[in-house]
Amino acid sequence: RYLKTIELDGFKSFAVKTTLECVDGITGIVGANGSGKSNIVEAIKWVLGEQSAKSLRGEKMEDVIFNGTQNRSPKGMAEVTLTFSNENHWLPLDFNEVSIGRRIFRSGEGQYFINKSRVRLKDIVEIFLDTGIGRDSYAIFEQGKIDRLLSESPEERRLLFEEFA
Amino acid sequence: RYLKTIELDGFKSFAVKTTLECVDGITGIVGANGSGKSNIVEAIKWVLGEQSAKSLRGEKMEDVIFNGTQNRSPKGMAEVTLTFSNENHWLPLDFNEVSIGRRIFRSGEGQYFINKSRVRLKDIVEIFLDTGIGRDSYAIFEQGKIDRLLSESPEERRLLFEEFA
Amino acid sequence: SRELFVSSFEAIRKSFRKIFARMFDGGRADLILVDENDVLNSGINIMAEPPGKKFQSISLLSGGERALVAISVIFAILHLKPTPFVVLDEMDAPLDDDNIERFKRLLLDFKEVSQFLIVSHSKSTLEICDALYGVTMEEQGVSKVVSVAFDEAASLFIREEEEA
Amino acid sequence: SRELFVSSFEAIRKSFRKIFARMFDGGRADLILVDENDVLNSGINIMAEPPGKKFQSISLLSGGERALVAISVIFAILHLKPTPFVVLDEMDAPLDDDNIERFKRLLLDFKEVSQFLIVSHSKSTLEICDALYGVTMEEQGVSKVVSVAFDEAASLFIREEEEA
Numbered sequence A, B: 001r002y003l004k005t006i007e008l009d010g011f012k013s014f015a016v017k018t019t020l021e022c023v024d025g026i027t028g029i030v031g032a033n034g035s036g037k038s039n040i041v042e043a044i045k046w047v048l049g050e051q052s053a054k055s056l057r058g059e060k061m062e063d064v065i066f067n068g069t070q071n072r073s074p075k076g077m078a079e080v081t082l083t084f085s086n087e088n089h090w091l092p093l094d095f096n097e098v099s100i101g102r103r104i105f106r107s108g109e110g111q112y113f114i115n116k117s118r119v120r121l122k123d124i125v126e127i128f129l130d131t132g133i134g135r136d137s138y139a140i141f142e143q144g145k146i147d148r149l150l151s152e153s154p155e156e157r158r159l160l161f162e163e164f165a
Numbered sequence C, D: 001s002r003e004l005f006v007s008s009f010e011a012i013r014k015s016f017r018k019i020f021a022r023m024f025d026g027g028r029a030d031l032i033l034v035d036e037n038d039v040l041n042s043g044i045n046i047m048a049e050p051p052g053k054k055f056q057s058i059s060l061l062s063g064g065e066r067a068l069v070a071i072s073v074i075f076a077i078l079h080l081k082p083t084p085f086v087v088l089d090e091m092d093a094p095l096d097d098d099n100i101e102r103f104k105r106l107l108l109d110f111k112e113v114s115q116f117l118i119v120s121h122s123k124s125t126l127e128i129c130d131a132l133y134g135v136t137m138e139e140q141g142v143s144k145v146v147s148v149a150f151d152e153a154a155s156l157f158i159r160e161e162e163e164a
């Protein structure tokens, strides 16, 4: 097991702090239309460094902050944390457990964290280099990606392969 | 009941002449992936006058002709016929039953028929005017149309509405 | 003409709001002219707010919610300008069981006015069909159609699995 | 460098052909360089021929066949460069029951190497999960997650229907 927990707080429809514990093998997510399943997938992309608001279905990055309901006011910040087991040192850090965190505020200002210490985006990108994970990873397949994969031009597909090769 | 039968012969995967009888109410079509269900939907669009090969997933119109399998050679022509009941004269023709037919040959040459008499495309288009049916009809919803409807620009959506209004 | 477009547009707005509220069991939706002052040329935007949620761009809606919005648009037009027959190819594919029930009820209402031809993988949707056809490729690459009874449709898949 | 790209490309071609044949129970597929003479810049085309059928552009494939091709591409890359975890959001949505079984078997093989997090509406797919989480909006517009047992997941939908 590599991914231990996913924590969402104020990220899209997750107004209240929520924690998902992933198991070894296959963790399944079910729920009604619009309940928040794809939001969890996007939270993972986002905390790993996704920079395109459009790829998260929004127009600007602040669109990921919980923007209120008829009974709750919008939040001022969105935060997601992924906690990994690092016992076999697949991440180049001297910790047995690694937490990757990201926050964004209404101002658009963002913050990144590794084990609660503030870091820069490039530090996050660096530790995931060579793991196959990271923004635009082939290991994260969003809803509707089938058409994008098959209808992109031969040149765009080349870029995907270069990233892998 | 308006639509009585759909006949396909040499249209896409329908190498052998096939007839579907539609019932009053709801006619359901089931089958495995790739069995030919969407091909039936496209046959209906096509015989009503669709001019865009791309909207039928092809590159040129001849792509709709059965192009052979490992055990069968390609056909030289594709033909689709829709037979309608016209007892309430919803189609401006003096027949109680109206058959609309279309053929295409490998040369790209096409033919249109109304009750087995050869006509031009504009005759087909004309009889369906004001019925809501015809190419690009809002009453024919292809697989994958959801994204197209919702992601088109406000201007494109305007054109759809003008056609209806 | 301007008046003709405005009255049709108003009619479809009303129809769309009604069907949306039915498909979402509440919520609000509307069709908005991009430029109110240029009615004859203005583009049209879709605004949709599921019940309890706060309006954001429809791009932020889920896969199933977008399907329901598309269904509401199409059926709003059909409500005002019914066609003799309607063909739907897997319009219910992104819907959960709950929403498929709503979609079925919509079809049952509209079938009084138009004939429907629907393609679906959902056994639940297929329950309300008056006739069922199974499309198969007994010979590889060659489609053929067989008439099936409802319980037969379920076994249609099983039979193909055994042949495969 | 040229050699590096060519060897990776050859490896993924081999992997893709193998997984495609598995997902389609036969057939042929390949990845083709648009320009063989300009390996360092050439675009890449996907060629796919389901068993018994004759190759045409992948645009002519059905919705479910396209999903299987996409699955084959992604898993071909995963086979060569496994990642610690893989996230799949409704990758099985367009698949019929038969193909969902093939997809499940693929997941069972690959889960030995990577952790999987999958979103699915298919009860069949959910059967092979080692843990299940239900996402609900008990309070409108606010998501929460509950741990569910398999038979509970089925009733999760029923319970929401009763509330609706």
Ligand SMILES: Nc1ncnc2c1ncn2[C@@H]1O[C@H](COP(=O)(O)OP(=O)(O)OP(=O)(O)O)[C@@H](O)[C@H]1O
Pocket (backbone or CB within 6 Å): A011, A012, A013, A014, A031, A032, A033, A034, A035, A036, A037, A038, A039, A040, A063, A064, A065, A066, A067, A068, A143, C050, C053, C056, C060, C061, C062, C063, C064, C065, C094, D135, D141
């Ligand atoms: N910033 C935000 N604040 C509050 N709610 C949001 C925000 N962004 C998105 N949402 C809501 O999240 C919902 C979409 O959730 P999501 O896409 O995760 O659904 P889903 O469970 O994947 O559904 P489906 O099965 O239809 O794909 C939408 O209803 C949207 O209104």
Ligand SMILES: Nc1ncnc2c1ncn2[C@@H]1O[C@H](COP(=O)(O)OP(=O)(O)OP(=O)(O)O)[C@@H](O)[C@H]1O
Pocket (backbone or CB within 6 Å): B011, B012, B013, B014, B031, B032, B033, B034, B035, B036, B037, B038, B039, B040, B063, B064, B065, B066, B067, B068, B143, C135, C141, D050, D053, D056, D060, D061, D062, D063, D064, D065, D094
């Ligand atoms: N000109 C042609 N000649 C022969 N076969 C063709 C031709 N055009 C398309 N096909 C075949 O028809 C099949 C697609 O059929 P169709 O799209 O109707 O499937 P479907 O039943 O809708 O499946 P799904 O459930 O996956 O949407 C493809 O496998 C394609 O190879």
Ligand SMILES: [Mg+2]
Pocket (backbone or CB within 6 Å): A037, A038, A039, A143, C062, C063, C064
């Ligand atoms: Mg989703």
Ligand SMILES: [Mg+2]
Pocket (backbone or CB within 6 Å): B037, B038, B039, B143, D062, D063, D064
């Ligand atoms: Mg189809």
